[in-house]
Amino acid sequence: MKLKYIFGPVLSRRLGKSLGIDLIPFKTCSLDCVYCECGKTDKLTLERKEYVPTEEVINELKKYLYNRPKLDYITFSGSGEPTLHKGIGEIISFLKDNYPEYKVALLTNSTLLYRNQVISEIKGCDLIVPSLDAVSEEIFQKINRPVSGLNAELIVKGLINLRKNYNGKMWLEIFIIPDLNDNKKELMLFKEAINRIKPDKIQLNVLDRPGTENWVKRIPEERLMEIAEYLGDNVEVIT
Numbered sequence: 425m426k427l428k429y430i431f432g433p434v435l436s437r438r439l440g441k442s443l444g445i446d447l448i449p450f451k452t453c454s455l456d457c458v459y460c461e462c463g464k465t466d467k468l469t470l471e472r473k474e475y476v477p478t479e480e481v482i483n484e485l486k487k488y489l490y491n492r493p494k495l496d497y498i499t500f501s502g503s504g505e506p507t508l509h510k511g512i513g514e515i516i517s518f519l520k521d522n523y524p525e526y527k528v529a530l531l532t533n534s535t536l537l538y539r540n541q542v543i544s545e546i547k548g549c550d551l552i553v554p555s556l557d558a559v560s561e562e563i564f565q566k567i568n569r570p571v572s573g574l575n576a577e578l579i580v581k582g583l584i585n586l587r588k589n590y591n592g593k594m595w596l597e598i599f600i601i602p603d604l605n606d607n608k609k610e611l612m613l614f615k616e617a618i619n620r621i622k623p624d625k626i627q628l629n630v631l632d633r634p635g636t637e638n639w640v641k642r643i644p645e646e647r648l649m650e651i652a653e654y655l656g657d658n659v660e661v662i663t
């Protein structure tokens with residue numbers, strides 16, 4: 425079966441057997457993270473539109489799920505930011521209405537969570553894994569290199585907005601980069617932000633494959649464990 429928007433299923437470190445949905449053309453994103461494994465963002469944007477036809481994505485899902493294959497999750501992810509797609513709400517509703525046995529997950533960079541319209545579109549997900557790589561503006565700019573108009577405060581505000589208006593599971597992902605967000609000041613800011621956001625779980629992620637910038641290094645295991653311990657009880661390390 426030739427599919428354009430669906431990939432996998434892949435065996436994900438966190439989600440088990442996960443069928444991926446990629447709604448955004450390579451490489452369109454609201455951020456240009458130094459650690460991105462997909463490479464440099466060509467189109468840096470916050471514009472929401474129907475980047476690929478919603479109807480075609482739904483048709484591919486109908487075909488793929490016809491025989492009800494065994495899956496742990498159906499996950500919005502891929503090489504760009506899924507919430508930039510205006511049809512994401514329609515696709516989530518389609519899945520929940522027609523295939524209630526499947527759990528739906530969304531991996532997001534959190535940049536649009538300050539918008540109530542986006543929250544109302546994604547709140548049907550069973551699991552949302554939003555990212556937060558820095559709370560200070562200086563480090564946010566250095567790691568995430570956002571489109572103009574975005575700032576770290578807006579990201580934290582969006583995450584609090586999500587928690588208040590969404591009843592599913594929320595696992596906050598933090599990507600730790602040595603010499604950028606692993607110092608005392610940044611970790612203290614993370615701790616304060618986590619207290620305000622109240623995610624169900626925190627997942628610390630580290631470099632697994634080469635990032636966009638080759639100076640980004642993997643943090644030593646021992647230091648990662650210290651950070652996990654500092655940040656609290658419900659912290660998990662993804663390695």
Ligand code: SF4
Pocket residue numbers: 453454455456457459460461462465502503504505533
């Ligand atoms: S948000 Fe995700 S897709 Fe976008 S640049 Fe960062 S890591 Fe890459």
